[in-house]
Amino acid sequence: xxxxPQVEERFIYKCPFYYYLGQLCYMSTTKTGSVYLGFVKGxxxxxxxxxxxxxxTKQIRKVFFHxxxxxxxxxxxxxxxxxxxxxxxxxxxQTLCKRRAMAH
Numbered sequence: 532x533x534x535x536p537q538v539e540e541r542f543i544y545k546c547p548f549y550y551y552l553g554q555l556c557y558m559s560t561t562k563t564g565s566v567y568l569g570f571v572k573g574x575x576x577x578x579x580x581x582x583x584x585x586x587x588t589k590q591i592r593k594v595f596f597h598x599x600x601x602x603x604x605x606x607x608x609x610x611x612x613x614x615x616x617x618x619x620x621x622x623x624x625q626t627l628c629k630r631r632a633m634a635h
């Protein structure tokens with residue numbers, strides 16, 4: 532996480548999770564042993580870098596790492612920065628609750 536020193540690492544569900552103003556991403560493996568980085572709010576990210584696999588969940592987007600392909604370091608840094616910016620500017624739960632209360 533040299534690209535984002537403000538990000539905090541915690542181990543949850545036997546996986547490293549990375550936090551910055553909330554959950555940012557996590558590292559995990561599939562049942563077949565493929566390694567991936569899951570972006571918790573990935574549905575809100577642009578994927579201009581073209582790294583995300585086809586979505587298999589509503590919110591999380593995954594970047595799979597393949598040993599026979601070059602590691603996409605620069606593109607991954609850009610994606611991490613975008614996720615950090617999203618967490619910087621996302622509406623807080625308190626704001627969302629106020630909006631819902633005003634709508635009723």
